[in-house]
Amino acid sequence: MADLIDQLTQRLGTHRVLTAREDILPYGFDGTATLKQLPACVIFPRDAADVSFALILAREHGAPVVTRGSGTGLSGGSVPLPGCIVLCLAQMDRILEVDTANLTLRAEAGAITQKIYEAADAAGLFYPPDPGSMKISTIGGNVAENSGGLRGLKYGVTRDYVMGLEVVLADGSICWLGSKCVKDVAGYNLRDLFIGSEGTLGVVTQVLLKLLPRPAARQTLLAAFLSMESAAETVSAIIAARIIPCTLEFIDQTTLRCVEDFAKVGLPREAAAILLIETDGHPAAVAEEAAHIEKLCRDHGASSVRRAANATEATQLATARRSAFSALARLRPTTILEDVTVPRSELAGMIRAIDAIAQKHALAIATFGHFGDGNLHPTILTDERDHAEMHRVELAIADIVTATLERGGTITGEHGVGLAKKAFLRRQLGDASFELLRLVKRALDPDGRLNPGKIFD
Amino acid sequence: MKSLRDLDYSVLQQCMHCGLCLPSCPTYEETKRERHSPRGRIALMRAIADGELELTKTFGEEMYYCLGCLACTSACPAGVNYAELLETARSEVEQSGVLATPTRSFIRTAMLRVVFTRPRLLRAIGRLLWLWQTSGLQTLARRAGLMNLLPSNLRRLEPQAPKILEKFSHQLIQPIESPVAPRAALDVGRSMLDVERCPAPPPSTVRLRRVVVLTGCVQDLAFADINRATVDVLLANGCEVHTPPVQPCCGSLHAHNGDNVTARDLARRQLDLINPADFDAIISNAGGCGSHLRAYGHLLHDDPAYAQKAAAWSAKLRDIHEYLVEIGFRPPTATAPTTTVTYHESCHLCHGQKVSAQPRAILRALPGVKLRECAESQWCCGSAGIYNITQPETAARLQERKVGHVLATGAHIVATANPGCHLQLANGLAQHAGNSGAPAIEVTHPVVLLARAYAAEKLG
Ligand SMILES: Cc1cc2nc3c(=O)[nH]c(=O)nc-3n(C[C@H](O)[C@H](O)[C@H](O)COP(=O)(O)OP(=O)(O)OC[C@H]3O[C@@H](n4cnc5c(N)ncnc54)[C@H](O)[C@@H]3O)c2cc1C
Numbered sequence: 074m075a076d077l078i079d080q081l082t083q084r085l086g087t088h089r090v091l092t093a094r095e096d097i098l099p100y101g102f103d104g105t106a107t108l109k110q111l112p113a114c115v116i117f118p119r120d121a122a123d124v125s126f127a128l129i130l131a132r133e134h135g136a137p138v139v140t141r142g143s144g145t146g147l148s149g150g151s152v153p154l155p156g157c158i159v160l161c162l163a164q165m166d167r168i169l170e171v172d173t174a175n176l177t178l179r180a181e182a183g184a185i186t187q188k189i190y191e192a193a194d195a196a197g198l199f200y201p202p203d204p205g206s207m208k209i210s211t212i213g214g215n216v217a218e219n220s221g222g223l224r225g226l227k228y229g230v231t232r233d234y235v236m237g238l239e240v241v242l243a244d245g246s247i248c249w250l251g252s253k254c255v256k257d258v259a260g261y262n263l264r265d266l267f268i269g270s271e272g273t274l275g276v277v278t279q280v281l282l283k284l285l286p287r288p289a290a291r292q293t294l295l296a297a298f299l300s301m302e303s304a305a306e307t308v309s310a311i312i313a314a315r316i317i318p319c320t321l322e323f324i325d326q327t328t329l330r331c332v333e334d335f336a337k338v339g340l341p342r343e344a345a346a347i348l349l350i351e352t353d354g355h356p357a358a359v360a361e362e363a364a365h366i367e368k369l370c371r372d373h374g375a376s377s378v379r380r381a382a383n384a385t386e387a388t389q390l391a392t393a394r395r396s397a398f399s400a401l402a403r404l405r406p407t408t409i410l411e412d413v414t415v416p417r418s419e420l421a422g423m424i425r426a427i428d429a430i431a432q433k434h435a436l437a438i439a440t441f442g443h444f445g446d447g448n449l450h451p452t453i454l455t456d457e458r459d460h461a462e463m464h465r466v467e468l469a470i471a472d473i474v475t476a477t478l479e480r481g482g483t484i485t486g487e488h489g490v491g492l493a494k495k496a497f498l499r500r501q502l503g504d505a506s507f508e509l510l511r512l513v514k515r516a517l518d519p520d521g522r523l524n525p526g527k528i529f530d
Numbered sequence: 531m532k533s534l535r536d537l538d539y540s541v542l543q544q545c546m547h548c549g550l551c552l553p554s555c556p557t558y559e560e561t562k563r564e565r566h567s568p569r570g571r572i573a574l575m576r577a578i579a580d581g582e583l584e585l586t587k588t589f590g591e592e593m594y595y596c597l598g599c600l601a602c603t604s605a606c607p608a609g610v611n612y613a614e615l616l617e618t619a620r621s622e623v624e625q626s627g628v629l630a631t632p633t634r635s636f637i638r639t640a641m642l643r644v645v646f647t648r649p650r651l652l653r654a655i656g657r658l659l660w661l662w663q664t665s666g667l668q669t670l671a672r673r674a675g676l677m678n679l680l681p682s683n684l685r686r687l688e689p690q691a692p693k694i695l696e697k698f699s700h701q702l703i704q705p706i707e708s709p710v711a712p713r714a715a716l717d718v719g720r721s722m723l724d725v726e727r728c729p730a731p732p733p734s735t736v737r738l739r740r741v742v743v744l745t746g747c748v749q750d751l752a753f754a755d756i757n758r759a760t761v762d763v764l765l766a767n768g769c770e771v772h773t774p775p776v777q778p779c780c781g782s783l784h785a786h787n788g789d790n791v792t793a794r795d796l797a798r799r800q801l802d803l804i805n806p807a808d809f810d811a812i813i814s815n816a817g818g819c820g821s822h823l824r825a826y827g828h829l830l831h832d833d834p835a836y837a838q839k840a841a842a843w844s845a846k847l848r849d850i851h852e853y854l855v856e857i858g859f860r861p862p863t864a865t866a867p868t869t870t871v872t873y874h875e876s877c878h879l880c881h882g883q884k885v886s887a888q889p890r891a892i893l894r895a896l897p898g899v900k901l902r903e904c905a906e907s908q909w910c911c912g913s914a915g916i917y918n919i920t921q922p923e924t925a926a927r928l929q930e931r932k933v934g935h936v937l938a939t940g941a942h943i944v945a946t947a948n949p950g951c952h953l954q955l956a957n958g959l960a961q962h963a964g965n966s967g968a969p970a971i972e973v974t975h976p977v978v979l980l981a982r983a984y985a986a987e988k989l990g
Pocket residue numbers: 103104139140141142143144145146147149150151162182183203204205206209210211212213214215216217218219220221222223271272273275276277278395398399487488524547548549550
């Protein structure tokens with residue numbers, strides 16, 4: 074190990090190779106509760122060549138490599154392994170090109186999602202994926218987790234915007250997958266293989282993203298409901314009316330109160346649930362859609378519907394919603410967030426099931442999520458030091474997974490499998506599909522060098 | 531004694547390492563290293579509480595590399611009490627002695643325990659400094675190259691020292707001033723007629739508010755005019771203003787630098803001097819002091835003799851801007867030529883006290899003033915208590931960044947409400963003016979501008 078570190082230091086310099094306990098300790102975890110493990114060292118490569126160098130060295134020394142962006146992951150994907158090298162791309166954060174002729178943007182993998190949004194915006198363009206963590210998550214992390222966001226309903230997820238990738242494979246080779254061409258069917262679509270691969274197949278060092286024209290108008294609405302049921306019914310009604318808003322987010326009362334405590338944007342604390350709805354596009358269409366949505370909300374028992382007065386207020390509301398998960402930490406010391414998705418027709422039933430599970434195990438579970446996508450984040454509020462309760466938490470998670478799978482859902486809608494969900498993956502995929510995943514992993518990373526133990530053992 | 535292990539563990543646990551605070555942390559932005567981020571620092575503190583990490587010199591240095599700007603607390607949705615964590619960690623670092631060197635210990639004792647606990651001594655030193663700066667000695671010494679005899683650290687700081695004013699607060703402010711009568715007595719060269727037209731609302735409609743103004747340490751020596759202006763605007767809004775002529779230091783410097791014992795002691799002395807029950811509000815006009823003064827309730831919560839009084843104090847403590855807005859201050863009416871003003875937020879005012887809209891409301895109410903926002907107005911300017919002494923490089927980079935944003939607004943005046951920021955901006959802007967030949971932008975306190983506007987009414 075000492076030899077490995079020496080060689081890394083020789084190439085990168087001392088300030089890009091961290092080994093002191095005080096330095097590596099804060100890389101022992103990501104955003105996932107209760108998981109932590111010290112790495113052997115943390116390195117900051119400058120480019121793909123540095124990454125390649127590190128991977129080749131790691132192979133020679135038999136050291137595992139864990140790639141990391143900003144460590145906001147919620148399934149333990151960037152939690153280190155004993156003796157591993159953490160390859161942190163946070164300092165590879167340049168936006169390399171905004172191509173307004175082709176509507177693309179090229180950036181290093183460590184670029185912050187928000188900065189990508191801003192760079193596009195400055196050119197009058199639009200990068201839609203906006204995970205709740207966008208203020209700090211990296212685009213590489215977004216690609217690795219195929220992150221979704223508040224605008225997923227209309228605009229899709231990260232995968233829908235990746236046109237090309239620079240990837241360093243486990244053997245150190247550097248490849249480009251994809252291109253600026255809107256149509257490109259040369260060979261297998263290997264680019265997509267790396268999207269959502271959670272750092273287990275290769276290290277993404279650059280991304281080429283598709284941008285859209287910026288929508289001319291936007292309208293944000295906030296509807297309050299006295300029951301969860303009526304909020305869920307409103308969502309079904311909006312979709313059934315063939316309206317696809319760009320955002321259709323849901324927050325329950327517990328979450329709502331925590332969010333309001335933090336953001337102070339005047340959310341109705343008495344509501345049992347609120348929906349945050351945004352429509353965008355041509356001004357006339359937006360006005361018509363907003364009016365229609367408002368009517369549907371009222372018809373389905375909304376106790377109030379408020380329209381954001383201007384862009385600032387709309388941004389405030391969206392930002393408040395993005396803080397939901399972290400704000401819940403105000404109530405109990407440990408917050409364990411689930412990430413399940415069901416077909417949208419199953420939403421109301423799933424909400425009821427979560428309620429029943431909370432009661433059965435005597436746990437506090439707050440729920441919020443991307444209602445329009447069927448993606449729910451039941452969040453268990455607990456304390457990791459209470460062992461009896463933590464045991465009930467495990468049982469509850471298993472029940473939530475079962476309830477999800479029974480409804481034809483998936484065990485993760487956007488946060489990935491990582492360490493947190495791997496016990497359930499085979500159940501969802503079935504044996505053949507599960508083995509196929511392994512086959513792919515073995516083909517690309519025969520020694521199991523990259524993020525071993527994540528997704529599956 | 532404060533220590534991380536004794537701390538209620540849930541304060542440490544509160545951080546769920548979501549990372550949402552990282553982009554607002556200036557030291558993380560500098561290096562992109564977790565250790566230099568709020569999440570990283572909290573992880574280190576927790577490791578110490580858990581016994582996974584020893585309290586090392588590196589840890590001590592990390593705690594002082596943190597600016598204490600509290601931008602992370604505004605950003606944190608989970609409501610982590612970083613201020614308390616940092617104070618506890620620094621206090622433990624001091625007890626452990628990992629950073630102790632003879633010079634550091636000497637300077638700390640001299641400054642924290644001796645000078646800043648004795649208001650009269652501080653004033654005497656201020657008087658000497660004033661003599662030095664105004665008698666021509668300073669210029670002479672500089673010309674003779676005597677400065678080169680100073681140790682390099684002091685030589686660098688000497689030109690940055692605050693410019694001491696001729697008069698200190700107690701020479702400008704009567705211990706008690708009332709809205710109408712005593713004000714007239716003080717104002718030489720103004721006829722009774724002026725006083726009659728003066729803005730105090732008729733006493734029958736408004737109950738007289740009784741407030742006490744805290745004059746601060748550095749503020750008292752270098753910015754006594756700001757204290758005078760604070761009293762003026764309170765008088766103009768119908769308050770009876772009490773300003774005890776000799777006030778102990780509030781202890782913020784001590785608390786922020788790990789000297790919890792002295793901080794508690796100073797708080798008790800403050801409470802002995804000023805009984806919160808006697809006043810409607812206790813007014814602070816310096817962001818850093820205010821942020822600490824608000825916390826007396828918590829600081830002394832376990833002191834049976836003082837806990838109650840301290841809680842009452844905390845409930846009544848108000849930042850001057852906050853108070854003016856709360857009582858519905860009277861907008862000045864005089865006409866004035868247009869000036870562009872920008873506002874730099876003191877960290878401890880916006881993040882520590884969550885007072886951010888009110889100073890702007892005051893600036894917007896000023897006749898002729900166009901408020902132009904400066905980019906990153908909530909980003910630390912690098913002053914951060916004594917940070918520019920302990921971490922000169924980082925402080926200088928932050929100063930440069932701030933000056934750039936201020937200049938970009940094209941403002942004539944930059945308003946800010948904390949003596950440290952005031953000095954840091956003034957030094958940075960003067961340096962820029964020196965290099966570019968452009969006139970330096972004026973730095974002042976929002977309240978000074980308000981006082982000027984009220985004064986202009988009487989003249990016009
Ligand atoms: C408050 C909060 C809100 C969130 N909201 C959402 C949300 O709305 N939608 C959503 O989808 N997620 C959300 N997340 C989860 C998380 O932010 C995303 O998964 C994000 O994409 C992770 O980015 P990161 O840079 O922090 O990656 P990390 O956490 O550092 O890494 C995540 C995974 O990606 C791998 N990885 C990182 N960079 C690379 C790379 N360059 N090449 C290969 N592999 C890499 C890592 O090995 C790891 O497996 C949220 C998280 C938090 C804390």
